[in-house]
Amino acid sequence: MINIAILGASGYTGFELLRILANHPNARITEATSRQYKGKTVPDVFPSLRGFYDGLVFSDPEDFKRIRVDAVFSALPHGASQEVVPALLEADNRVIDLSADFRLRDDSVYRAWYGEHKADFLLKEAVYGLPELYREPIKDALLVANPGCYPTGAILALSPLLKEGLIDTDSVIVDSKSGVSGAGRGANLDTSYVEVSSGFKAYKVGSHRHAPEIEQELSVQAGVPVSVTFTPHLIPASRGILSTAYANLKKSVATAELHNIYAESYGKEPFVRVLPEGKFPDISQVRGSNFCDIGLFADGKRKKVIVVSAIDNLVKGASGQAVQNMNIMYWLKEDTALNLPPISI
């Protein structure tokens, strides 16, 4: 049995970890933290989990800085995670961090986008937790940097093209639309019902912090620097990210050829579904699941490729991927607790 602590368990990704792990035969959650809900039980805060964690009481994160379990999921905001991760590793825990604190390998890039880092010595040690690209190093990792939600959809959509050298590395555009849970559970006017329920807007244009993460990982796949124009949008949905990526093809390629290339990359992947020619993903078709659906189109006349991906930001974009990583780290079947169809209706 893997003993687990979830730091920041009262947020959206914390809830999703609790929901998924309730169905995990090898996981036992011994600690869950929240400052505002300390002393309350899980069903007090998440009534839908009644009957699953009735005896689990939220505790103060301050009391668990030197906790010793087996695996710690840190679902804290960026900045807060780096304050606790070094001590958790020293105490011999393996850590899966859902925040952005350990995703960027270059400390100068981290500083440019987020400011000072209190544990930058760990940036080179952390393994980027995208199983489709880093399955082997994840197996032995002590610290897994779980990818961001937008980067997960964008990197899975574009990696095969860059690995094959099929597109111009300075022509990549990623246009993404996210449901509101991507912003977390804290009250915020910009993400309140009235503000978002009938709107649809771009935000952080040219300045979203997921851009350097997408560029970092696509550059690894390409073997040369890749620059990405990334624009996120907020849509009136609670979950889901649809990303439409465009790039210039170096040579004319048919859509059927693209399908062969993606089948080569993802044919054996349990959570990437490349849709048949002419079909494109829909966030409703991945909701509540760990799938990333991908649709492809090669515009031969204009030498452009269009790749569309859909994920649930809280599952493949966060907690489902984190459990997938835990399964890999503990040599379990990779889809344990994750092998469920989406809630499409």
Ligand SMILES: NC(=O)c1ccc[n+]([C@@H]2O[C@H](COP(=O)([O-])OP(=O)(O)OC[C@H]3O[C@@H](n4cnc5c(N)ncnc54)[C@H](OP(=O)(O)O)[C@@H]3O)[C@@H](O)[C@H]2O)c1
């Ligand atoms: N939402 C997504 O779609 C998504 C996807 C991928 C990655 N992520 C990342 O995952 C992490 C969690 O996201 P979320 O959406 O679950 O956020 P959230 O809903 O705002 O939850 C944050 C959690 O951390 C706790 N917390 C906040 N500040 C803290 C601090 N200074 N010290 C200790 N605990 C603190 C909160 O509880 P208390 O305030 O009661 O302590 C809460 O339990 C973030 O780093 C986020 O960027 C989110």
